[in-house]
Amino acid sequence: QAVLTQPSSLSASPGASASLTCTLRSGINAGTYRIYWYQQKPGSPPQYLLNYKSDSDKQQGSGVPSRFSGSKDVSANAGIFLISGLRSEDEADYYCMVWHSSAVVFGGGTKLTVL
Amino acid sequence: QVQLQESGPGLVKPSETLSLTCTVSGASVSSHIYFWSWIRQPPGKGLEWIGYIYYSGTTNYNPSLKSRVTISADTSKNQFSLDLSSVTAADTAVYYCASNVVFAHLDSWGQGTLVTISS
Numbered sequence: 001q002a003v004l005t006q007p008s009s010l011s012a013s014p015g016a017s018a019s020l021t022c023t024l025r026s027g028i029n030a031g032t033y034r035i036y037w038y039q040q041k042p043g044s045p046p047q048y049l050l051n052y053k054s055d056s057d058k059q060q061g062s063g064v065p066s067r068f069s070g071s072k073d074v075s076a077n078a079g080i081f082l083i084s085g086l087r088s089e090d091e092a093d094y095y096c097m098v099w100h101s102s103a104v105v106f107g108g109g110t111k112l113t114v115l
Numbered sequence: 116q117v118q119l120q121e122s123g124p125g126l127v128k129p130s131e132t133l134s135l136t137c138t139v140s141g142a143s144v145s146s147h148i149y150f151w152s153w154i155r156q157p158p159g160k161g162l163e164w165i166g167y168i169y170y171s172g173t174t175n176y177n178p179s180l181k182s183r184v185t186i187s188a189d190t191s192k193n194q195f196s197l198d199l200s201s202v203t204a205a206d207t208a209v210y211y212c213a214s215n216v217v218f219a220h221l222d223s224w225g226q227g228t229l230v231t232i233s234s
Binding site: 103 | 154
């Protein structure tokens, strides 16, 4: 079972909100991890957006709009990435990442379609 | 602002060794602040972390690739390198070099270089 699992795709309408999940493997407590989120558009490297560990311990990337935010669903053992006020330019692949046993682990990525 | 640029052959034959170099500007590979990483992305697929090197020479590799991977650094040239041995078509990917403050987010990325494994 993968360390991080993301849904492969998600669709949402312009102006709506989109919630992307990143579920940690059973036995790995999401509450103790800082979860990083990246956006990748075709032909470009990923861009760091933000990280979230708790409401009192989170950082927004430089220049990243406030309509992008992070949270956790502890009951689901998952990190959440929320985009509010969706725009066409938000259409991209989104990856979550954690440091696990001193190594980088990526989720499989979610392709967000804005239509 | 750290800047990184990958270089190396775009075509490698099966069973041979893939070798790439990342040239760093804006920071030193001798800095104790950063990890220097390689990440790859097969066409149409997700990101896979390959490993990193630290200024001390300490390395850490993805367990799934560990037996075939070597990451090294050349401080005189401010570069770090990736060697991946015994490649197959499954190793065809865009290879990125990246940097991060130790145990933080990957904040600087190269543009990536496509390496195709084919005879």
